[in-house]
Structures are given as structure tokens and as C-alpha cells.
Amino acid sequence: MTVTLKHVAERAGVSRSAVSRCFTEGASISSGTRAKVERAAVELGYFPNVLARSLTTRSTRLIGLVSNNFHNPVFLQIFDLFTRRLQDRGLRPLLVNLSEETAPARSVQMLRQYSVDGVIVASSTLPGGFARAFREAGMPVVHAFGRPADRPDVHVVGIDNIACGRIAAATLIARGYGRLGFLGGPQAASTTQDRMAGFLAEGSRHPGAGTVIRFADAYSFDAGRAAMQAAIAEGCFAEAWFCGDDVLSLGAISALRDAGLSVPGDVGVIGLNDMEMAGWAGVGLTTIHQPFDEIIAASIDLVTAMPDDPARAPVSRIFPCRVVERGTLRARC
Amino acid sequence: MTVTLKHVAERAGVSRSAVSRCFTEGASISSGTRAKVERAAVELGYFPNVLARSLTTRSTRLIGLVSNNFHNPVFLQIFDLFTRRLQDRGLRPLLVNLSEETAPARSVQMLRQYSVDGVIVASSTLPGGFARAFREAGMPVVHAFGRPADRPDVHVVGIDNIACGRIAAATLIARGYGRLGFLGGPQAASTTQDRMAGFLAEGSRHPGAGTVIRFADAYSFDAGRAAMQAAIAEGCFAEAWFCGDDVLSLGAISALRDAGLSVPGDVGVIGLNDMEMAGWAGVGLTTIHQPFDEIIAASIDLVTAMPDDPARAPVSRIFPCRVVERGTLRARC
DNA sequence: CGGAATTCTGCAACGCGTTGCAAAACGTGT
DNA sequence: ACACGTTTTGCAACGCGTTGCAGAATTCCG
Secondary structure (H helix, E strand, O other): OOOHHHHHHHHOOOOOOHHHHOOOOOOOOHHHHHHHHHHHHHHHHHOOOHHHHHHOOOOOOEEEEEEEOOOOOHHHHHHHHHHHHHHHHHOOOEEEOOOOOOHHHHHHHHHHOOOOEEEEEEOOOOOOOOHHHHHHHHEEEEEEOOOOOOOOOEEEEOOOOHHHHHHHHHHHOOOOOEEEEEEEEEOOOOHHHHHHHHHHHHOOOOOOOEEEEEEEEOOOHHHHHHHHHHHHOOOOOEEEEOOOHHHHHHHHHHHHHOOOOOHHHHHHEEEEEHHHHOOOOOOOEEEEOHHHHHHHHHHHHHHHHHHHOOOOOEEEEEOOOOEEEEEEEEEOO | OOEEEEEEHHHHOOHHHHHHHHHOOOOOOOOOHHHHHHHHHHHHHHHHOHHHHHHHHHHOOEEEEEEEEOOOOOOHHHHHHHHHHHHOOOOOEEEEEOOOOOOHHHHHHHHHOOOOOEEEEEEOOHHHHHHHHHHHHOOOOEEOOOOOOOOOOEEEEOOOHHHHHHHHHHEEEEEEEEEEEEEEEOOOOHHHHHHHHHHHHHOOOOOOOEEEEEOOOOOOHHHHHHHHHHHHHHHOOOOOOOOOHHHHHHHHHHHHHOOOOOOOOOEEEEEEOOOOHHOOOOOOOOEEOHHHHHHHHHHHHHHHHHOOOOOOOOEEEEEEEEEEEOOOOOOOO
């Protein structure tokens, strides 16, 4: 049935060790036996079983990719990049969907059972405790899109959300908007808190700029729309809104337009992420670009480097964001 | 470091076999030793290593989830459902991104190395040869969203694309549209061919209905938009279009509106898939709903059942689709 | 060519669990 | 207490590969 080391060894007339060495990088083997083994291997269609190998090498090349964001289109881009970059390095993503999970225990246990080489938690809404739980179970872990800190519990890769809030406010103020609005995602998420803090801090530096604050229940179109509808119904008004995410922005814009307001004519909107859809013709969302490619590459770098230096203190790697102008803010005045 | 069977056995004062049996369903073990073992196990935080176990049981509970659609938002929904349904059954998705791959060899080899219990190819644009390659390598495989056939090479789960084409044409004709347009995805894809065939067949049953045909390079917004722009530029006109996918429809609509045409005022559009975004306020795409949940459940059923009956001939499981009315066709006349 | 240095090779043990089998323990009926 | 049937248990071998070690085969050098 399955062809193993032994079959190849017999066919090639060498010992099992010889065959094994033929397939391990940098092992000592003569070109003669190597040729014999390789011929037998291709004739039999043999390839070593990674899982059996992992028993002794203690490396499965499996990486747990853990997320709970399966409704925000930007995560399709993120999964695309993660899977490709991991594949490029010969690593395999074991996808874990935490959508309905409130405690880390089960996923920790499961990833331990599969002895993954590392875990990447890719989410801005999972509480920090999830990533920490993996670390406590002894797995290399990095939290991508997590909350940076001076002394983080685990490696964090992402953006400076406070700075993003500031950039958003500064951009709106530079456009001459007076009354500013912040429409955050779930209030408990650290990203929401930080973006708001930066936004308010920058706003308060400009005496003319008042600020209103709203939250959506989730990073989703419907939540953004509902939140903005509620704001309108309650007479809560701003000349321009910073929404904590692109898909939230689209929901908000839909509510604004339904209320007879023009974007950007009557109200400005700036998002965050710069997902693919933001650039679609007819969408044209002005937003803050998050450098996904770098964040993802850095996450993989960190998680793969961890076994080499287990004592290393967790670090935060922060990448700068930039505004990308499209059509939902009025022109600079 | 890692706690193994042996540690638990020593602590509980029993043999390794006893511990093993304690963790395998339906093995013969007395309640007394079970209690001892369980206590020792929780004290040590022990859980059996699935990978080591798989060596003898020949089951990893790993399922290869293979796709090349990381740019069509509907696939985020699909991945969400797949990962959840697999998890519900204690299976683990090993995600394989085939975006840049033109030959199946590498992925076949890789999934063999990880001895996955089965493979689900989730794509409507991968040629059938990919799924076949997995079968030839001896892996249980099902092609989700593939092309059904009377005697398929591998299990196929999906929809009847010819019927969908017919439904689309019938719907448009019932609305009184005369000149019909078909905007397909990549011309080589079987889905494109079949949807077109059904569409044309139904159209030809109604003498009044002429048909024009166009193809987009990919199932993407930009491709749909570009194809429709080209159609307009060349004076290729239809009163209503059936687009082979929702995201293609959105691109097409964007081109139509840019050209000063109102949808549905001047031109009707019907899509296919019924992705989440189709229902967004302001999008309101009339489309043909594909029952993803059932397709995915059936795919998993089939792939997990295969080892029990390896001789079973491949089957096609086809689920019916239905039109969901929103706002991109004029009212029934 | 002899001997030392180097490169290869096979043996055997190991990584972590599972499982067939025979012996041990237990239970029952008389 | 004995014979008999039914659990339960441990031993040892196995699944598939890797690796330390010691000896065999080469190579190198004077």
C-alpha cells in the first residue's frame, strides 16, 4: 500500500539509514548510494512521511493559523498572503476558525495534539489572552494585528493604532472638517480603544474640532450601517467620520446616502485597512493603508525564529500606515 | 518538556498500554485504572499526540482544503463554512493555496507527505485534472463546486450549471427582456461553458430573444468591469445580462453605470452565487443562490465516507439553486 | 606502500503511541 | 473451594523515520 523507507532500502540494496540520510539535508552519503537510492525512490514513488519524521526531529512544519474574522472581506486577502508566504517557506497552515469560541483551551489543546511548530493568531478582535494561552502551552506564537506594547506578553506585529487615529483626525482637520465623528468597531477591542484615543488626542489639539463617538457591534457592513443609522436617528451628526475599518465605512456610507446625504458632498468618510474593495470603481473609499504584506512576512519571520532563541523577550513590530486618497473626502482646502 | 504516555503510565503506576487504552474509544479498561490514569493525565496535562497515533491508526484527521480562489469574496464565506463544519467533526483543514500553481504534482506530493485523510478541492476554475491527481495518488478526494457528470472521475458536489443558465434566461425572459447577454467568467472554465450552454438553450426556445456573449478573464470585479466596458465600447448591447458570478456582476454594473446606463432602469443584471455582499443595502443584486451550506456538508460527508468503501464509484451530488430577487432586474411584467 | 585522516555505512535504539496475544485477575455458580 | 467464563492487564512488536556510534571503506600524504 504505502511505500516506506524499508521498501526503498530493500530495492536499492542498502540499509534504511542510508535511505533516510539520502532525504535529510546535509547528511553524509556517497554519490554512489545516493544514486541507487534515488532511483529506487522514484521507481517506487517514495517520499518520506513528514509526520513520522516529526517524531524525532520535533518539527512538523505545521503552523496554526488562528482567526475569528471570517466575515470581513479583508481577511480573504490576509489568508491569501499568509498561505502563500507560508508555502513559500515550506510551511503548512493549519487553519483554526475561532468564530464561536470564547475560550482558548480547546484550540490550544488541539494545536498541541498536532504539535505545530508555531501559531499565528491573526485577528484584531481576539482578546490578548488567546495568544498568551498558546505561549503558556509552550508554543511559539505571534499575534498579528494585535495590540503593540512596550513589554508585550507575546510577539505582536501590527500597526500603531493610536497613530492611525491621529493620522485620521489630522487628515480630516486638514480638509477643513469641523465636527469630527469616530465610528469604532466593537468597543471592547483594543484596536477600537487605541484608534479612538489617537483620534481624540489629535482632535483636541485643534480647538475648533468637536468630536462625536459611536461604536458598531462588529467589523461588518451591517453593523456599520446600523450604527450610522442609529446615529442619524438620534441626531448625532459629524461633518466627517473616521471608521475603524473599511467594511464598516461602506456600511456607514450606505446609511448616510440612504438618509439623503451625499458622500463626500455633505459628509466625509475615511476608513482603515485599504482592502481590495476600497479601490473598486464606484466604491473609491479614502482610507488608511495597512501594509499587510510586511505585517504578514514579519509575523512569519518571528514565529519561525522563535525556536532558535526561546529566551528572547517578546517584541512588538510596528509598521507605518499611510492615507490613500480616493473619493470619500472633499478636496484639501 | 513534552509529557508522553510513559510519564503518565509511571505516575499512575500502570503500563503504557493501559494509558493508551484509556484514551482510545471502546477499549477494554476497568474503571479503577481509568480513574488512576485520568488523574495522572490531568495532573501532567497530558494529551495523546495525534501524529504519533496516526502512524498506527493510519488516520490523521487532517483534510487538505485546496483552492485557488483567494480573490472572490464569496470564498471567505466558503472557507468559513468549511473550517467550521470540519471542526465540528473533529477534522482539521490543511489549507493549500494553488493560486500560482499550474500543475498538481507539488500539492499532491505535499498532501501525501502529511498523510491527510482526504482532500477537498474547492474551486470552480481548477481544471478537473487536479482532483483526479489526488485520486490517482490514492487519496479520498471530492471536488466541491466542480462539474457534475453522469460518470465523474471523482466525487463532485455542486450545482447544475446548465440548469442555472436556463433559470437565468427564463427569469430574464419572464421579465420581458428581449435581447439577452451572457457575461461568463474565464472561457476555459467548465462552469462558464455549462452556464452559457444552458442560457443559450433556454434563450433559443424563445424566438424573440437574441443573445450576445462575453467573457471576463477572471471571477473578479475588475475583470467584470473591463469586460463590460469593452462590450459597451464595441456597441455590444443587451437589455439584461446574466453574469457568471456575483463579483463579476458588480464589476459589470459599475461599468454600465459609468456609461450612463441605469440598472435596472435601462439594463437588468442577474448574478450567481448570492454572496453575502449581494444582499448589502445599496448593492441589492438579484442573483441565483447557491446552497453553500449543503454543498459543503455534502462534500465533507463524501470525503469522510470514502475510506469505508473505497470501491464505490464516484458520484455527483447536485443541489438546486433558486433566484433571489433584489433590485437589479425590472419587475415582472 | 604504510598509516593516518576522512568519509560512509549499518546496527540498534529512540520518538510516541497502538494492538495482538497470552497470562492474570476477577466474577459466578455449585 | 473448584472449575469455568469474562474482563483486564502487560509484554513485545509494530508504524515510519532519525541518529549516535563504532567499524568499514576510502582518500590522502609522506
